[in-house]
Amino acid sequence: MLAPGGRTPVKNLFGKLADGTEIHSWSLENGGTRLKVLSYGGIVQSLEIPDRHGRHANVSLGFDTIEDYVAGSPYFGALIGRYGNRIGDGRFTLDGEACQVGVNDGVNSLHGGAEGFDSRVWDVEPFTAGSDVGLYLYRTSADGEMGYPGTLKVKVTYTLTEHGDWRIDYEATTDKVTVVNLTSHVYWNLAGESGGTIHDHELRIDASHFTPVDSGLIPTGELAEVAGTPFDFRRTKTVGEDIRVAHQQLLYAKGFDHNWVLDKGVTAEPVAVATLRDPSSGRAMTVSTTEPGMQFYSGNFLDATLVGTGGTVYRQGDGLCLETQHFPDSPNKPSFPSTVLRPGQVYRTTTVHSFEH
Structure with a gap:
């Protein structure tokens, strides 16, 4: 339900956790x-x-009930941290x-451990600002939560x-x-969340290198050229064009689940x-970010x-993720862009999803 004109965010009860905590939805x-x-997991x-x-369609994979999210969601739509x-x-080692x-x-x-930001309840505050409408999401992660040092105060808009x-x-x-690397884990299907395989989606990534991984999907530390590889x-090419090529990196991940090293690097804006792009519906999405990397997961x-x-079963390849980020395992890879945050500093990143049809 939306307010008349759709300008004011509307709050509704979505469900309750086992301990009685109310989870709300904001439209x-x-x-x-x-x-x-x-409010659960942002x-x-x-x-x-x-x-x-x-014609509108929901292009993000997800569930109808809070019970399904709690029972074992593969991070559908969640805020990820720390x-x-x-x-x-x-x-990893920090200052010795x-x-x-x-x-x-x-x-x-x-993604922050078994009880990461994706399974925490966030404080949510709606806002309107000029022609924009939105939500502020807040939470404080205590010193030692999931083993991470420092009390981390987080605001996501x-x-x-x-x-x-x-x-x-x-x-x-x-x-x-401490170390921080926040991202969003939306699974996209521009044909609609019940639209079947995303292998026909057309994808372009402005990256000349990616970070190869070992059998545990941990980066080796190499920045490998994408030229001449399925990466x-x-x-622009379809997601499925090279996904079945007999390449060791694809075998490790059962498809694409790698970090692309964006050519632009870290940027202020x-x-x-x-x-x-989904050719069948005409829907297209451009991702812009300040981050140096993007995890493409198929x-x-x-x-x-x-x-x-939508009431349909999600099968392999029915959604994909484009997670803007710093690189995986950066705390153990000094050559990667740093994810260290110190007292007195402010961690700031921005990602924008622009849609066309």
């Missing part, structure tokens, strides 16, 4: 884009955009001090602009030296780095055990 609309966000429960005929992606063995964080992906740490763009601004401060998306581990909001 926003602006510039033709409709967004529904949960989750994008749905994002609707029109096709070439003006550290997006993987840290090898969950170990050894740190051990939560391990939840074999021997490695993934979701904005829908008058043009229908979805902008995410991340901010964080700490009282001890070359510098020219968002720069367009990727475009995704939904390899969706295994027909989950039923989505």
Whole structure:
């Protein structure tokens, strides 16, 4: 439900956690884009955009109930932290001090550990600013949460602009030296979340290098050229064009699940780095970011055990993620852009999703 004209965010009860904590949904609309966000995990429960005929569809994979999200969501639509992606063995050293964080992906740490930001309840405050409408999401991560040092105060701003763009601004401060790498884990299918395979989607990524991984999907530290490999998306091609090539990196990940080293590097303002298009509907999305990397994940581990909001089963390749970020395992790779945050500094990154039809 949206307010008349869609200008004011509307709050509704979505469900309750086992301990009775109420989880709310916030519905926003602006510039033709409709967004529904949960206080649980900052989750994008749905994002609707029109096709070439003006027909709206939800293009974000997700669930209808809070119980499904709690039971075992593969991070559908969630805010990720403290550290997006993987840290090898969950170990790193900061200023000579050894740190051990939560391990939840074999021997490695993934997306902040078993109880990362994706499964926490956020404080949500709606706003309107000029022609924009949005939500402020807040939480404080205590010193030692999931093993991470420092009390981390986080503010994430979701904005829908008058043009229908979805902008995410991340901010964080700490009282001890720590590492931070926040991102969003929306699974996109521009044909609609029940639209089947994304292998026919057309993708371009402005990256001449990627970070190869070992069998545990931890970067080796190499920045490898994409030229002559299935990882070359510098020219637009379908997701499925090279996904079945017998390349060792694709075998490790059962498809694409790698960090692309964006040619632009770290920038003060968002720069367009990727475009995704669904030829069948005409829907297209451009991703702009200040971040130096982007994890492209082709939904390899969706295994027909989950039923989505449209009532259909999600199978392998039914959604893809474009997670703007610093690189995986950066705390253990001094040559990678640093993810260290110190007291007195402010962590700031921005990512914008612009839609066309």
